[in-house]
Amino acid sequence: MGTRVDALIKWILGAKISHADFVEKSVSSNQIALRIGSAFGVLFELCNICRVLFFSNMGYAMVNHLIYLRFYLIYLVCCAAFLIIDFFCSLSVMVRHRFYMISVGMILFWHLLFNMYNVYLSGAMAYFTIVTAIFFFTGFLMFKPLYTIISLGVCYLTYIWFINPIFSVGEIVNFSVTICLCILMYLIRYKHLRIEISQANQMREVQQELTDAQRDFRLTIEQYEMIREQESSITFEWDIQEDWIRFSKEWKHYFDHPESISQFYDFIKNLEQLSSSHKEILLTCMRNIKKGVPYQKYEFMLPVKNGGNRWFEIRVITQTNKQSEPVLGIGILSDITDRKDRISQLEKEIQMDLFTGLLNKASIERYGKRKLSELREGEKLAALIVDMDDFKDINDHYGHPIGDYVLKEAADILRHHAPVGARIGRIGGDEFMVLLIGCNISCMETYAEEVISKILRIHWNGIEVSPSCSMGLAVASTPNVSYDELYRKADEALYHAKQLGKNRLYTTFSEQTENN
Known part of the structure; x- marks a missing residue:
């Protein structure tokens, strides 16, 4: 039993990363989602406030309308305060990370109270508000598991305690399963984020070693194997000046094309089996390498040799010479079809x-x-x-x-x-x-x-x-x-x-x- 638990923990945690690396990645990914969510919250609550004040029958003269108005005002003020602080205050990465944790906790608490009041007022089972907040929390934001599990656990236990005397076991089980699926989706995202950070660090370390040793900008076979063994991925090296690319042996598991391809830009441009949208992703990636963009990550679908299509994720770094001119594109091509299918299935089940x-x-x-x-x-x-x-x-x-x-x-x-x-x-x-x-x-x-x-x-x-x-x-x-x-x-x-x-x-x- 202990061995199985250890294996599960190891699968969830994935590769080891530093706390600082995680915080930096967490802040950069959470910032966009929280800013968009807060801006939407401001606009949405302004509409709700106008609806209560000007379009309801009795305005805020009714007690229920007044309570809803206070809910809307609190949410509006919180969202506006978040945007002001986030845009105009100069915060360190660590302080901003803690600020985001506090803000998200307040958002969850507001949705919990709002949903509980809706249930109290209507006497009907309704958990759309809290489930939407939890789905946004687990599907678009990323924090450490301890904070995430504690936050969701407090929301879940409080809501179950509140509705338990009112509703049937079946409705409570449905809500519980929905929360469990959200947590499972978060754990899958957390595992792959750790892998992504770890692999980006590995590629940066390899780049630094090559620069320090003034090598000829070629990864050794041992380094290729070290990176590839982590996920059985395809590694590649693209010579920008010669427009020549070489793939690792795993390339032949998926494709009939040779492992070495010259005039690679034109090869991709003229590949008829590739859809125009996914072809543009690859061409954009190659153009960015030529411009010297240090690191890129994209997802796209490629036709494989068995006649089907599979999802792949490309992570690539740009290798430069002493004059800071881009010379090589070095990266990893990973099959993420199973991950895509799992997330799609979880979203469907939710x-x-x-x-x-x-x-x-x-x-x-x-x-x-x-x-x-x-x-x-x-x-x-x-x-x-x-x-x-x-x-x-x-x-x-x-x-x-x-x-x-x-x-x-x-x-x-x-x-x-x-x-x-x-x-x-x-x-x-x-x-x-x-x-x-x-x-x-x-x-x-x-x-x-x-x-x-x-x-x-x-x-x-x-x-x-x-x-x-x-x-x-x-x-x-x-x-x-x-x-x-x-x-x-x-x-x-x-x-x-x-x-x-x-x-x-x-x-x-x-x-x-x-x-x-």
Whole structure:
């Protein structure tokens, strides 16, 4: 057991790096993300404040509006203060790193309190605000694991303590799994950052050794092996003046091209199998080497000899002579396809409701808002809310295992019979949302009737459970309709379906209803 734990820790930490190197890299990468995030926060909260003061029914006369106004003002002041300090105060790298840690901690704490107040006010499960903050923290920022784990742990435990008496175990488990996936994504990013810093240091050390010894600007075989063995990567050396490149033997594992290529710039320029965007990345890298740019890192996709495409990461340093003229480009080409796939899978899982495999509430809402803003002339967005009828009676009569089975079967029916292009999400315990964009969405009524019919035929081990569902359908045909308005129309239609006896579809399909 101890050996496995040691192996896991070694995998996470990767290569050893100094604290100073990590802090420098952390500050440079976090600075852009925090500045953009703070600027966005200032603009967003200004809009929220204007909405409360000028566009709400009672302004800040209502207690709830006043509390929200205070939340918005605090966030606005914090973001503005951060931008002023970061732009205009001359701080050392170490002090700036600590300043960023304090700022991020305050941002997380604000989102935690704001989310808790939303839950307290609405009595409904909602963790979009805190999950968005945690996803930004783990997906775009980089701090040491101890600080990251403690910060996330405090947020998680506080939020779980707050919602535990109110919500079901399933909703708490969904939130917990989402946090775990965010932490796992952070650990993968942290490991590869350490490797990147370590390899950049190694290449700088090699460059310094060559300069001090006045060598002929060629890496020895032993040095190539030392760098290559770390990740089984391809090493290369490009002679700028001769436009000639030599790759290590690993090159042949991926490509049919020879290990030594002359007129390499023209070779890349005329390579038809390479997409124009990725070709431009390589040509830009080569032009920068000629300009003497000391270090570069890019990611791009290359066609390999088996006929497929794989993602690669290139890290290259520019070797100069005594006159500081660029002479060589020396670097490493690493296959990062597996890393890309892991991160893509994690991002996909963060957007999913793990119980049903559908999109979660936050993801389906983001999709709906984005599609509404992108509506073109003649296009419509249909929103179909599906709610299981008397689902509590099923749980009480047959037991929760059969109730869970019915929910999963209903989710599968919604997914398998959905029109092409539809997006389906779970927005509540036994409530689902289907969104479809297009010029002709009358097929949604046919789809709804088919789903109602098939859900009635759900059975479990020979037991005729015969669940039913009610549906409300609404349509928006203009970007001026907000997602909340569209949702409200669909919810009202669902209410009418329930009032008319359940197990049916009620639609507000006319243009007049859409615009009211």
